Structures are given as C-alpha cells and as structure tokens.
Amino acid sequence: MKTDLKIKSLLFGLSFATAGFVNAQTTQNTNDTVNNSTTITAQTNGISNPEIEALKKQIAAKPDDTQALVGLATAYQNANDWTSAIATWNKITTIIPDWAPAYYSIGYANQSAKDNNAAKMAYEKYIAKVKPEEVEANKQNLAYAYFFIAFLDKDTDKEKAKQYIAKSLQYDSSNQDALNLSKSLMN
Known part of the structure; x- marks a missing residue:
C-alpha cells in the first residue's frame, strides 16, 4: 500500500515536471536515435548546475525521496550526463522496481549514450513492466x-x-x- 501511494504521488508530480521531456523522448527522428554502434560514448564530465546540486542535497537528507531522484535523473539527462542519469534511474528501480517509466528512461539514456544493447535491454524491461491498465x-x-x-x-x-x-x-x-x-x- 505504501509503495502504491509512493508511485501514485510520484506519477502525479512527474506528470507535471517531465511532460515535455517524455514527449521529446517519443518524438525523435530515427536518424537521431538509432545508431548501430554499440560503443559507449557517454558524456561523463561530472556536469553540475544549481538544480543538480540542490537535488543532490535533498537526496542526501532523504535518500529514498523518489520525486527528488526523478528530478535529479531528469536534470542529468537535460545536461547530457548519461552515466549519472542511468545510475540515478537504476536507483529509482531499486526503490520502485515495478515502475515502468524508469526503465523507459534508462533505455533512453543508454541510447543517448550510444549503448544500444543496454538500451534494448532496458526497453524490453519497460515493455514487460507496463501493466495492462497503464x-x-x-x-x-x-x-x-x-x-x-x-x-x-x-x-x-x-x-x-x-x-x-x-x-x-x-x-x-x-x-x-x-x-x-x-x-x-x-x-
């Protein structure tokens, strides 16, 4: 019951915070998104900004704050820090293992990092996690x-x-x- 409440609360907050982000993920052009290379070229230069730093502090105080974690993962993606985004989405899946959007986002981040095999695995998990009512x-x-x-x-x-x-x-x-x-x- 507590997990259901967390998920519902998270989905409500996420729907406002990332509506444009999710739409951007689903409206990309094939030429931009599918790269036959499986070489990892993640941009991992420790990108930071005030939003990321504030979310990190919030998470340090409350490590299982799923809304803050989603915000941090999204901020990393917006900054093209794919490795940090993937790690943060993976943390979310350990807290809420049945939340399908996290797996989609892991797929998107891996795909953006040019790791198509990892993206494929994440998208397959996403497909498996989407419940019939969703x-x-x-x-x-x-x-x-x-x-x-x-x-x-x-x-x-x-x-x-x-x-x-x-x-x-x-x-x-x-x-x-x-x-x-x-x-x-x-x-």
Missing part, C-alpha cells in the same frame, strides 16, 4: 520501445523484428519510420 497512457513510449528493438533486431532476428514492428504499429500506426521498417521486413 497501456493507454504509455502508447507512444511502447510504440517507440518496440520500434527501437525491431530496428536493432532487423538483421539478426527478422521474425522477432517483424513481431515487434507489428506491436509498434499497433500502438502508433502513423509512425512513418515504423511503417518503412515494416515494409522493408516484408521483402
């Missing part, structure tokens, strides 16, 4: 997660890629990149 609210992110995995698997597991691109199109039938991938997999 599907409607997660359609865009589900569509993207399925698309990303299908794109990565198109050359190594064509059947899985076909299944995943079909799921992607089920959630967003207007995504031109997904439609193009679907056509290419049918040849």
Whole structure:
C-alpha cells in the first residue's frame, strides 16, 4: 500500500515536471536515435548546475525521496550526463522496481549514450513492466520501445523484428519510420 501511494504521488508530480521531456523522448527522428554502434560514448564530465546540486542535497537528507531522484535523473539527462542519469534511474528501480517509466528512461539514456544493447535491454524491461491498465497512457513510449528493438533486431532476428514492428504499429500506426521498417521486413 505504501509503495502504491509512493508511485501514485510520484506519477502525479512527474506528470507535471517531465511532460515535455517524455514527449521529446517519443518524438525523435530515427536518424537521431538509432545508431548501430554499440560503443559507449557517454558524456561523463561530472556536469553540475544549481538544480543538480540542490537535488543532490535533498537526496542526501532523504535518500529514498523518489520525486527528488526523478528530478535529479531528469536534470542529468537535460545536461547530457548519461552515466549519472542511468545510475540515478537504476536507483529509482531499486526503490520502485515495478515502475515502468524508469526503465523507459534508462533505455533512453543508454541510447543517448550510444549503448544500444543496454538500451534494448532496458526497453524490453519497460515493455514487460507496463501493466495492462497503464497501456493507454504509455502508447507512444511502447510504440517507440518496440520500434527501437525491431530496428536493432532487423538483421539478426527478422521474425522477432517483424513481431515487434507489428506491436509498434499497433500502438502508433502513423509512425512513418515504423511503417518503412515494416515494409522493408516484408521483402
């Protein structure tokens, strides 16, 4: 019950704080987001700013403050500090292991850091964690997660890629990149 209350409170706060951020994650162009390289090129130069420092202090005082942790992970992502963002999202998953958006964000951060294998694993966890009653609210992110995995698997597991691109199109039938991938997999 306490975890449900934490999750509901976190979701409410997060919906206001990161609405634009989540939208930015789901509206990227394939050419910008899918890189066939698996080399990690994370930008880990210890980026800091007043927002990050304030959130760190807040978390130091209360390490399990999930709202502050989400704010910190988002601030790291906004600063392109992918390693710190991933570490913070992972901390959130240890506190709230069934909260699907954290896994999506881990996927996004890994993808931004050019670690597509880690991104794929995180997106797969995200897909598995979305509860049936949450599907409607997660359609865009589900569509993207399925698309990303299908794109990565198109050359190594064509059947899985076909299944995943079909799921992607089920959630967003207007995504031109997904439609193009679907056509290419049918040849």
